[in-house]
Amino acid sequence: MGAAADDAGMVVIGAGQAGLQVAESLRAEGYVGPVTLIGEEPHAPYHRPPLSKAMLCGEAGEDQLTIRGPEALERKGIALVTGARVEAVDRVAQRVSLADGRVLAYRGLAFATGSRARPLPVPGAELEGVLALRTLIDARRIAAALEGAERVVVIGGGFIGLEVAAAARKRGRAVTVLEAADRLLARVAAPPVSAFVADLHAEHGVALELEAAVTAVEGAGGRVSGVRTADGRLHPADLVVAGIGILPNTELAEACGLACDRGIVVDACARTSDPLVVAAGDCTARRAGDGLLRLESVQNAVEQGKSAASALLGKERPFTAAPWFWSDQYDVKLQMVGLSAGHDHVVVRGSVAERRFSVFYFRDGALVAIDSVNRAPDHMLGRKLLDKAVAVTPEQAADEEFALATLVR
Structure with a gap:
């Protein structure tokens, strides 16, 4: 597809899996106008799943995480801007304003702003040694903390928490998992799977505490020393990792008036309430039947990214495949x-x-x-x-x- 002389180009906010997919799919669809990929992190697009698996286990280095480096993107004519925060979107003027003062005009805009770890809502969550895992920098911090940690408490028995627990046990650390529900993976799996996973972790020496309501994180001298639960017990820890879910990054979309409801609301083709704007990945909530469907997976990021690129070019490519996920533990x-x-x-x-x-x-x-x-x-x-x-x-x-x-x- 040729580019008009006055083509302002396509701008993608977010340089994760979804944003990268939008940018590359635009090129694959034949678009030859300007494509700018803006990432708030200082890294080129990288794989997130290994952060809680191979990287924490020491089985993969950071050099193995990169999906597409700057040189490869440059060869495709995709301008990668890293370490840049988008401050505002003006949908009337079709402009994106960056925190450093730069302003980018757009013909079409994609939100791929991802998500962030849900903060731990208890006293003491700010203590040194209390961490969450979402980004490469987070993974670096947890990996470094594991080097000197003896006792690790993981708050949350979902995928991230259990993968961190498995990695910590493989590195020989004492691990306790505190889960508020009456079984592990309660939101996503049936009791037979929950029971199997619980047995698996118990066999590897993890102390599992179900129906454990965390009331506070305690410490001394600004550093964590344990996690208190509602039954009054203190679970000693010199490293606490909270894996209690994520929050979609919708603030920028909300501020510019896009429809949002537990995510940026999109249809099966990744279109938002603005015909010039699409969205893909963890930041979205897709209309499905009478409700909204939130999916947090690589598959969703990739498929929505392809649909979003097609929509920006006036094509229909609905994402209808069954969602799939995976987890590696031991x-x-x-x-x-x-x-x-x-x-x-x-x-x-x-x-x-x-x-x-x-x-x-x-x-x-x-x-x-x-x-x-x-x-x-x-x-x-x-x-x-x-x-x-x-x-x-x-x-x-x-x-x-x-x-x-x-x-x-």
Whole structure:
């Protein structure tokens, strides 16, 4: 697609996975006008999933995290601006103002502002040694703190918290996980998966405390010494990592008048309430049926990024694939596809004892999600089953002798 002489170009706010995907997809779609990718962090776009996995375990260096370096982006004609904060967006004048005084005009604008770690809402959260994990800088701090830590308390039994716990145990640290719910991964997995993950961590020496309401973080001399729970107990710690969820970065979008509701509201094509503005990634809430769907995953960032680029060029590319996620803990890979919320029937296929099984979730007789532990073929097949809305019965899912793959041929 050729660029008009007066083409102000495309501006992408946020240089993470979603923002990078928007910029590169614009080029892949044939757009030849200016593309500017603005990142608040000082780094080129990098992979976030390894931060809580391979990086904390010492199995991956920072040089292995970069998705696309400045030189590669330059070859594609994408101007990368790092360490820059966008201060305001004027949608009438179609301008983006940076904190350093620069002003960029745009023809089309993409918000890929991501999310931030939810702050710990208790006294003592500001003490030295209380950290959260969201960025590369966060991961550096936690990795450095693990070097000298003996006792680690992780607040939150979701993916991030459990991955940090696994990494700390692999490095020989004493670890306690405090989870407010009555089971781990309560928001995303069925009881069989929660129980398996709890047993896995217990086998590796993690002290699990369920229904543990944190009331305060305590310390001495400005440094953390322990975490107090509602039952009065103090859990000693010289490092505390809070993994209690994320908050979408919507402040900039709200300030310029875009529709926001627990995220920047977008349709299946990543379009916002402004026809010249799209949004992609963790900062979004997608209209789905009568409600809004928030997804926090690499897949969502990539697929919405592609849809957003198409929308900026006047094309329709709805993101309709079943959502999928994964988590690595010790020698276990947990892969999830679909959304299990509201399921009314669960079937287990495989052997929990052998750590190779899948949990199939049904609602009103229809398959809605699959969680797989060390059974990658089930996960890959599950993506096809859900994307094609293939009818699967609970009896077929439970029968190891039945070849589910025949249903998608």
